[in-house]
Amino acid sequence: MPIAYIQRLRERYAAHPPYKWAHHTDAPWAPLAKPISKSRLALISSGGFYLEGQPPFEENDTSYRLIPKTVDVRELRIHHHGYSDADVDRDPNCVFPMDRLRELESVGAIGELADVALSFVMVYSPRREIQERAPAMIAELKARSVDAVLLVPV
Amino acid sequence: MSSAWDITFEVRPPRAVFVNFPLNHQTGKAHDPALQRQILLDAFRAFETLWTPGQMLTLPNVWDPNDRAWEAKDWGPDFESYGTTGTTLQGTPERILNRAATAEHA
Secondary structure, three states: OOOOHHHHHHHHOOOOOOOOOOOOOOOOOOOOOOOHHHOEEEEEEOOOEEEOOOOOOOOOOOOOEEEEOOOOHHHEEEEOOOOOOHHHHHOHHHOOOHHHHHHHHHOOOOOEEOOEEEEOOOOOOHHHHHHHHHHHHHHHHHHOOOOEEEEEOO | OEOOHHHHHHHOOOEEEEOOOOOOOOOOOOOOHHHHHHHHHHHHHHHHHOOOOOEEEEOOOOOOOOOOHHHHHOOOOOOOOOOOOOOEOOOOOEEEOOHHHHHHOO
16 A cells, blocks of 8 residues: 555644645646657656756755766765655665666667756745746757656655 | 655646655665666556556555565654765755765666
């Protein structure tokens, strides 16, 4: 049975103002135009990954970082409010599977991996996510003619 | 990619794949490239076959067939959210990935 994380987090942070979870009653739709083996795929992570030399994330920061697909994942840094990162620390592929995506591209399971992954850290305002960050990321992906996105939220 | 069924159900993305692993392992266990690869391939098949907005596919993977204790612990009252790597920089939420662990990185 899946864990009731919303309930657990509500209890864990009972002393704080209650977080307003997203609640949608329907889903948007964008049909996949061609198989993944013919598509240009981009990885998006909310795990707060960035590289040395890039500006670290700040609180209430709706920017994102571009992580080249050639990255050595051992060079990644994390800025995040907090998650259980012991395994991500050992192997970022747990949530940032860039090594595996490159392998799948090389064997033809992915048509082409986009030249960058997008990485960000959530802010507590869904309105700012929707009005500020999402349009900028969509424009970034469209400019790179990305067909499909693998989103790994953290 | 989701490991939190209830949260993803509320968000209702166009399509989702649910892996019933502890949070932050949606694309597999550390240093298990075969599992990581299989989860991604299964996700791609789902991408091509889920054709109703809001559908979520549960993958059959089991974290540990002999131990389900993690399910009671994950983000429960005594859960330690920063792990045990000790790499938290004082006063900031920034962490540098554990350099000591890089030797075992495949």
